[in-house]
Amino acid sequence: MIWRSRLGWMLGCSFLAVAASGCSDAFNAGDLVYIEAPAMTQDLGPTQGNLKDKPRLREKVRAAMKELYGPDPQTIRVPKGMPLSNGGALLASHIEGGKDPGPHPILQVSATPGSAPAPQAGGYAIYRRNCLHCHGVSGAGDGPTAPFMYPTPRDFRPGKFKFTSTPSGRPPHRDDLRRTITYGLDGTSMPAFEPLLTPAEIEEVVDYVMFLSMRGQTELALIDEAATFEEGDAGEALDEETVQSLADSVFKMWRKSQSARLNPKVARTEPTRASILRGRDLFLASDCKDCHGRLAAGDGDSFIDQETFNKIVFGGNPSERARRAEELISRDSKKLWKDDWGNPLRPANLNKPMYKGGRRPIDLYWRIAKGINGAQMPGHYPSPFDDEKTWDIVNFVLALPYEPTLLTDAPQNAPAGTAVADARGR
Amino acid sequence: MRKWSILFAMAAISTVGCFVYSYFDPDWWLPNTARDMHRVVSTFGREIDNLFLIILFVTGGVFIITQVVLVAAMYRFPDRRDEQGRPVRKAVYSHGSQLLELIWTVIPAGILVFIALYQMGTWASIKYRGSAPRVPPLAEITARQFQWVMRYPGPDRKLNTADDLVVIDDLHFVKKQSVLIYLKSADVLHSFYLPQLRIKQDAVPGLTIPVWFDCDEAGEYELVCAELCGWGHYKMRGNVTVHETEKDLRRWIDEKLAEQGRSQLAMIPGSGSEGGDRDD
Ligand SMILES: [Cu+2]
Numbered sequence: 001m002i003w004r005s006r007l008g009w010m011l012g013c014s015f016l017a018v019a020a021s022g023c024s025d026a027f028n029a030g031d032l033v034y035i036e037a038p039a040m041t042q043d044l045g046p047t048q049g050n051l052k053d054k055p056r057l058r059e060k061v062r063a064a065m066k067e068l069y070g071p072d073p074q075t076i077r078v079p080k081g082m083p084l085s086n087g088g089a090l091l092a093s094h095i096e097g098g099k100d101p102g103p104h105p106i107l108q109v110s111a112t113p114g115s116a117p118a119p120q121a122g123g124y125a126i127y128r129r130n131c132l133h134c135h136g137v138s139g140a141g142d143g144p145t146a147p148f149m150y151p152t153p154r155d156f157r158p159g160k161f162k163f164t165s166t167p168s169g170r171p172p173h174r175d176d177l178r179r180t181i182t183y184g185l186d187g188t189s190m191p192a193f194e195p196l197l198t199p200a201e202i203e204e205v206v207d208y209v210m211f212l213s214m215r216g217q218t219e220l221a222l223i224d225e226a227a228t229f230e231e232g233d234a235g236e237a238l239d240e241e242t243v244q245s246l247a248d249s250v251f252k253m254w255r256k257s258q259s260a261r262l263n264p265k266v267a268r269t270e271p272t273r274a275s276i277l278r279g280r281d282l283f284l285a286s287d288c289k290d291c292h293g294r295l296a297a298g299d300g301d302s303f304i305d306q307e308t309f310n311k312i313v314f315g316g317n318p319s320e321r322a323r324r325a326e327e328l329i330s331r332d333s334k335k336l337w338k339d340d341w342g343n344p345l346r347p348a349n350l351n352k353p354m355y356k357g358g359r360r361p362i363d364l365y366w367r368i369a370k371g372i373n374g375a376q377m378p379g380h381y382p383s384p385f386d387d388e389k390t391w392d393i394v395n396f397v398l399a400l401p402y403e404p405t406l407l408t409d410a411p412q413n414a415p416a417g418t419a420v421a422d423a424r425g426r
Numbered sequence: 427m428r429k430w431s432i433l434f435a436m437a438a439i440s441t442v443g444c445f446v447y448s449y450f451d452p453d454w455w456l457p458n459t460a461r462d463m464h465r466v467v468s469t470f471g472r473e474i475d476n477l478f479l480i481i482l483f484v485t486g487g488v489f490i491i492t493q494v495v496l497v498a499a500m501y502r503f504p505d506r507r508d509e510q511g512r513p514v515r516k517a518v519y520s521h522g523s524q525l526l527e528l529i530w531t532v533i534p535a536g537i538l539v540f541i542a543l544y545q546m547g548t549w550a551s552i553k554y555r556g557s558a559p560r561v562p563p564l565a566e567i568t569a570r571q572f573q574w575v576m577r578y579p580g581p582d583r584k585l586n587t588a589d590d591l592v593v594i595d596d597l598h599f600v601k602k603q604s605v606l607i608y609l610k611s612a613d614v615l616h617s618f619y620l621p622q623l624r625i626k627q628d629a630v631p632g633l634t635i636p637v638w639f640d641c642d643e644a645g646e647y648e649l650v651c652a653e654l655c656g657w658g659h660y661k662m663r664g665n666v667t668v669h670e671t672e673k674d675l676r677r678w679i680d681e682k683l684a685e686q687g688r689s690q691l692a693m694i695p696g697s698g699s700e701g702g703d704r705d706d
Contacts, residue, residue, distance in 0.1 A: 130661075145657060165691075183594055184573065192573055192594040195663045261691060268689035359592060361689040391689075402588045 032073045034138040036062075037157065037216070039223045048220070049227025056234035057226040064222055064243045069215045073137055076124065079247055082214060083255045090204040091211060092122040123208030126201050130193065131209075139212030141341070147318070149189045152343050156209060157216020159250070160340060160374045163357035166257040168370045168379045171213070173261050177206045185356040214250050221246045262370060266387045268361045271395040279396025280406055282389055291336075291377065295407050296350035296400060302376075303347060304328075304335045312337060313344045340374035347377070353401040364394045431500035438493035445486065457621040459643060467643045471624040473548045480544070484537055552625075558636050559604035565597070566608045569616035569629040572658035574649065578679060591683050595664035600675050601644045609635045617653035620666065626652055644670045 039050040040058055051058045070077035078088030127135075134149070136142040139156035146153050154161070163180060164172040181202055184192035193202060222238065225246060229237040269275050283289060283296070293299040299306060312324045321344065329335055339345040348355075357363050357372070369381030369390050381390055400406055448454035452463035456475060459467060466472045506514040551557045566585050568575045573594050580589030585608075599605045609618050611629035618637060619626045625639045641647070649664035669675045 186575075186594075189571070189658075191658065191661065195595045195665050196661055263691040264689060268687075353592075360686055362691070365689065399588060402586075 032137055034065075034073060034215075035136075035140055035142070037219050037223060039220065039227075049224040051223055051226055054226070054229075054231045054234070056231055057229060057237055060234060060238045061219070061222045061226050064238055065215075065219055068218065068243065068247055069211075073124070076211070078211075079251075080244070081248060081251050082211070083251055083258065084207045084210060085203060088207070088211070090123055090207045092124050123204035123206075123211070126197065126205045127208045130196065131205065134189070139209070139216060150313075151188055151345065152341075153190070155216075155341050156213040158220065158341070159213045159217040159253075162372045162375055163363075163367075164370075164373060165261045165362075165366050166370075167260060167262065169373060170260065171254045171257045173257055174206060174210075175261075177209055178202060179358065181205060181209075183358065186359075187354045187356055210254065214247075214254060217250045218247045221250060262366060262381075264362065264365055264369075264387055264390075266391075268365075269388060269391040269395060271399065275392050275395045276399045276406070277396075278389075279392035279394070279399075280410060282385070282393050283396055284407075284410060286380070286384060287378070288393075291347040292350055293347075298347045298349040300347060302336055304333075304337045306346075309337055309344065309346060336376050339376060345375060350397055351401055351404055353398075359398075361391075361394050361398070364397055365390055368393055368397075428501060428504045431497050431504070434493075434500060435497040438489075438497065442486070442490065445482075459622065459645060465643075466624075468623040468625075468639060468641050470548075470552050470639060471622070473551070474624045477541075477545050477548060481541065484541075555636060559606055559638050561604055561606050563606045563608055563636075564599055566610065566634075567597075567618065567629075568610045568612050569618065569651070569655075569662075570612035571614065571656050572651070572662040574618075574662070574664045575612075576664075580683060589683075591679055591686060593682060595649075597649055597664055597666045598675055598678050599641070599668060600672050601668050601670060602640065602642050603672075604638055604640050606636060606638045609637050614655050615653050616651050616655045616662070619650050619652035620647065621650065622647045628653055641668045644668045 038044060039048050040061070041050075041052060043050050043052045051061065068077065068079045076088075076091055078084065078091065082088060084091070131143075133143045133145045134141075134153040135156065136146065136153075141153040141155035143153065159171055160169075161172040161176065161180075163185070164170070164176045166173050166176070180190070181197075182192065182194050184190050193205075197205070222243065225242065226237050284294070289296075289300055290302045291300040303309075304312075308328050312321055312328055315324060325337060329337065337344060353359070355363065355367075357367055367377070368385070369379060371377045371379035381387075385393065396406070444454075452458070452460070455463050456466075456478070458465055466475050503515075508514055562579070562583060563585060564578065566577045568577070574597075576593050576595075576597060577585065578591040578593075579585050580587065580591055582589055609627060609629045610633070611631045613631065615631070616629040617626060618629055620639065623639050623641055625637065627635060627637045629635065645668055647666035647668065649666050651659055651662035653659075655662065667678075669678070
């Protein structure tokens, strides 16, 4: 009879093991913490103030951040004047302190058992479920899947976004973020969330991205401000008023962006042969070819060549990229190989009809007119291109993938205008 | 110890019970429309379900027969011991029965041959390129990690020209019409799966694979990836909309094309998102 009781034990134990692993929520709860801006503890060069040797000032910044935005991602605080929908009420499902959030609402994200069922999941929950594994808990682009991606997910904290409709260098319009999240960024790992989230959920997560972004920008501003003080004067640094005014200036920039979209003054020129050829000549006569190359294959002179790029990016341990770049790019060559977030980057190959920021004429107008923030591509409007010229280039860019001969057959150093005359003669 | 036979009988009964129950629960039964869980909405769906049910009944019948025999044998011959704990019955040594073995080899073989022949027509009409409908392709669908890029011919009705409509994860077609798509992959293996229409086809890098199907009821369906293609596989989904008429489909395409051709903000009719700061 011994074997029977042994079997019983084995069965019982495996049942328990399965039950225990299924019930454990150690994986879910845990203490979530925001990671700090690197400038808190490191010297990143002369452009960014740092608190490397200033522990007391560091504590001040930490305290101010806690006061403004809440101590951890699960307890969100929305500072006064933050430009979010409904005063930040879309950020979380369970709001402590009644219906009217007031000036300093504390949004307790973790719904406590017994509390009323949440009307909506809230931006934080949606972010955590759909975005966190790439963009990270703090929006630093450091989620667990991020190291496997090229390009890497966006770090929201510097408040810089590539595909925007606002003036160069400014925060994005809400609709820019909405479009990025709804339709994804073609050709990158950033997925389209249209089939996965409802429009209301997308609004919620847009708010959360804006929250993380403004939070990150405030942190950088506080560090910059604190770095102007000596460690000994820490007592005087960052009083309540200064902190609020630094946060306010971040909010103000975002608020201003919401009414500062660039809307082309004239509608797109018809994509006629003449317009496309004018666009081609402008492409060849301007700085486009320096980056995108004469055949628009993404191999212009301003960027290092593909082979060196591959050696730097893929030729060994990713954490030693900077050292390889140092070795392979001579200091005086001034050639580019990465974007403002420090990620390796190459100009787009315009022979492929793949546009990260969207393929509508207006999207390409924005890219060409005001450049791509942080990605080295400069703006070209109002100078050197006016509206008509910008539309000609847009027409050319849209036609090129289907007509590669446009560039291969282009006359070398064509004086502007001849091609247009040719076209009329044809 | 007769009680063991009861345990095994219960296991067999509850297994059969699950199958019977599933017939009445839309979450358990084959994926069909929400309105009528037993109505299959596509031509291939009916053929495939037919095959599926034949196989289910054959295997179900065999399962029931073998379980009945098994439980009966256990009930009839339980292990019995005398006071000293020694077995009461003597074991019998046997070489088996050739006739029995012949029977249980020939019958399954016959069933397999029957299924193999019976399904050939269905397979041919779904997969043989010769049976593809002679219609212009609705779209070219390129799978990539982790989405479906769908390219519909524009006003010139030709694919891969500058006026194509390109959308992500959004498949639209008209009911009661044969639809032809070209399936591609930009990176790894994916599988184009329309559960309600019972269509599943792997997307293979380097190949352009024609896939055809139809649907006789307008409505919303889903498209999923059915080949584990990476960590984001679970979110590789799409919306499928089946329109009542060709006109509805064209209206959708025209709307999307108008949006794709947008060159100024003001064109958006009634969208509150432009200009002012409507938040806070
Ligand atoms: Cu897939």
